[in-house]
Amino acid sequence: MDLHYWVIFVVTVLGVSLIPGPSTLIAFAHGAANGSGPAMFTAIGNATASTLQAIAASAGLGLAITSSAMLFMVIKYAGAAYLVYVGIQIWRTAAQRVSLSSQGNTLESQPQRLFMSGFTVAISNPKAIAFFTAFFPQFLSPAGNSTVQLAIMVILVALSAFIVALFYSCLGAWVRGLALSRTLMRRINKTTGGLFVASGFGLAISKSS
Template sequence: MVHDFWFTYLVTMFVASIIPGPSMMLALTHGMRHGTSAAAVSGVGNVVASLIQAGVSMAGLGILLTTCEPLFMAVRYAGAVYLVWLGIGLWRSAPPDMAPASLSGPRSAPLRKLWLDAFLVAMGNPKAIVFFTALFPQFIHSDSITVRECTFLAGGLAVPAFAAWMIYALCGRRVAGMFSGSGIGRWANRVLGGTFVGLGVGLATNRG
């Protein structure tokens, strides 16, 4: 990678990561319902999925995904179904205790499930691989990528992606501190659940 482009690459990845989408909405939800510590665990799941997608792109398999429409659509529909499933589950779940007094104490959360949710939501977006396939050649010297360049690309992806995730999680936790009462918590569940259903439907019907 050309060192002069290193800062540009970091900024590009941060901007791409922080744009509102299914993963960032999930970060907001996890921060609101489970706290920043639990959201950090799920953030690792999001980063791991992104690194796998980046690896697929570096290996040249991203070209297969972009040229094989059935494979692309299969990944897209699987991601859409999972988003809808998350949304319905969130809509029907019990309202969280979002009173300010609860923010100071530890909150139990199924960390394995949070990690898996973040991982699967990120993996269900095939456009990420398409994006990496188009972006990486701009920051590589030649047609053959080196181990050093792979390390730079992976590190420059992981750090901004995790930072963007935690920004949304912190915002979610701050918003939760403004709410109290099961009525507000129930409506928060419905708004977030409806948002995930809408994102899933949009992902399935978007032809772009």
């Protein structure tokens, strides 16, 4: 595949990833609660999930999942329930003040919990596999080695997911660094939590196709 096609691929993946959603919201929330350093584990978790989804799509598992209504719905509703749970947890932290000197107000300060939270939120969206299944073939060149091309696509997806999640983490950390008032931080946390709950219900009632 020519270089300009790879550029288009990366720009498209970055553009889609930048659209606010559950994965970007959890990165922002963890950045606001813990700072950009610890929230990097959230970005790694997000990138790991995106990598597995891209690999699944490349291996043809995406077709199997999207053609199995029951499996798709199980993943879909499990993901929706988890998003609602995360939203409630963030909402419950709304009364906590976030500042540069705070140590005991983190949502999930341990690296493994930050990683798993970012991973679970990202992996809970089965439509990502369907997207990759439909998206990757558009950039495959018959003249090249398809395995190599798909491997490069998976790597680019992983890097894009990490960069975008890290960007939102840094954005949250920047908000945290402003040492905002308790009232304003409570509103930000409630808004973020509300968006998670809305995303969960939205995923639950959306059509499977």
